[in-house]
Amino acid sequence: MAKIQALMSIGAVSKRTGCKIETIRYYERAGLLKPPARSQGGHRHYSEAALKRLTFILRARQLGFSLDRVRTLLALADGEGRTCDEVHQITIRHLQDVRAKQDDLKVMEKVLDEMVSRCADGTLPECPLIEELFEVGPPA
Amino acid sequence: MAKIQALMSIGAVSKRTGCKIETIRYYERAGLLKPPARSQGGHRHYSEAALKRLTFILRARQLGFSLDRVRTLLALADGEGRTCDEVHQITIRHLQDVRAKQDDLKVMEKVLDEMVSRCADGTLPECPLIEELFEVGPPA
DNA sequence: CTTGAATCTGTAGTAACTAAAGATTGTATG
DNA sequence: CATACAATCTTTAGTTACTACAGATTCAAG
Known part of the structure; x- marks a missing residue:
């Protein structure tokens, strides 16, 4: 019963969000984005949910939140006890x-x-x- | 005919300006402060002029000038054709x-x-x- | 002369990316 | 299917303006 999802390449995500590819990878390394699915060859494939998460990060950054605060915000959004x-x-x-x-x-x-x-x-x-x-x- | 000058240790300069010792050395490495005189043992000795220069840097930084702009400003202050x-x-x-x-x-x-x-x-x-x-x- | 404070150099860490090198993969076309 | 070329991969280093060590000297006071 898994939902059918259209997965995007990192380039597509970059285009849709305006966030540079390197920055997306950086956010993953920094623990803000969850490691996405990979193709057999190792290319990243992102879900719409991941894109939403990135949007969140970008929006918060625009508002001047530090990455550290964004991390906290995301943790709160993730945990049930928010x-x-x-x-x-x-x-x-x-x-x-x-x-x-x-x-x-x-x-x-x-x-x-x-x-x-x-x-x-x-x-x-x-x-x-x-x-x-x-x-x-x-x-x- | 060299002027008699009271030289200060880096610690004294730090105390008088409120600038941390490491930062003073950093400004020297960064080319903002000229390499000062040294004791036989290698300790830095600063003149009043050097202290003034540091004050300039600190003041400009307080006003939000980037180090790069401060560098330019100092170059202009140094050169005759200002x-x-x-x-x-x-x-x-x-x-x-x-x-x-x-x-x-x-x-x-x-x-x-x-x-x-x-x-x-x-x-x-x-x-x-x-x-x-x-x-x-x-x-x- | 001896101690303890001050200073020395050099390296690495911080924030939040950005860039580049060199290897590999994905895909569109003939 | 082959091949070319774009896209992506990982890893490392650069950026800004400091700050913080570690380990070795040096200075100044008693």
Whole structure:
């Protein structure tokens, strides 16, 4: 009673997901994708389920989850006892990380913007930008 | 007519800059810091100028410049023909990168925030967060 | 002079891939 | 069926910016 499944080559999966072949193999090595069926010659053949799993990984990566967190997320999705609570926790924590990163970048942006405007045209022989970076004290 | 200079050990430089010893040596290997003077026994001795240079690197890194860009910046600072213009260009480009990264993070934040609020309490047996990530179409 | 802290070099590990070499397999066509 | 060529295979090394050892010296204080 096994379901009839159309299996895909790694190239086909790559095309359908936009994920490079090497990366797919890398995810397998990294334990995120289960080792797929093989042809007699050893070529990988993927099921639709495997493709879905890869999509999950790709989506999570797009959202900035580390591979390690993706691994955890997948483990939760795999295990029966998925309470949703842990997933919730991980996502919240990640959201906090994303916000913290934004704050860092905002600070960078501000300083850079000030530096650039202080040196608006780039025609001076001495460079205020460089001087600023060389200053020993804290940034203006 | 050489200037009298108080030389510092690598540990002293580390303490004054907050940069780890290994990182200082790494910057030397990476060609960002010039090989310093050595004692007879081979220990590094740094001048104030070297410390300033390290400060420059650290400051630029804090602002998110890649080591490669820092290298370029230092080369410009070193060379006589520093018009400031190139420095200006690099900084502007970097500022654009910083802004682009912020935009990416904003998108992530939005999606994550929506996901979390859709799954507010984490008490459900099935997890909307997980389901969402498994969806094959584009994210909501 | 002796100890203990500091430093030395060199290698390997981290994250998340990417690339390339060289061998093998799969498949389309004559 | 033969053959050519594309696709895939494994393994290894490169990337970025460090960090962390191990084992050998060297420095500085008492």
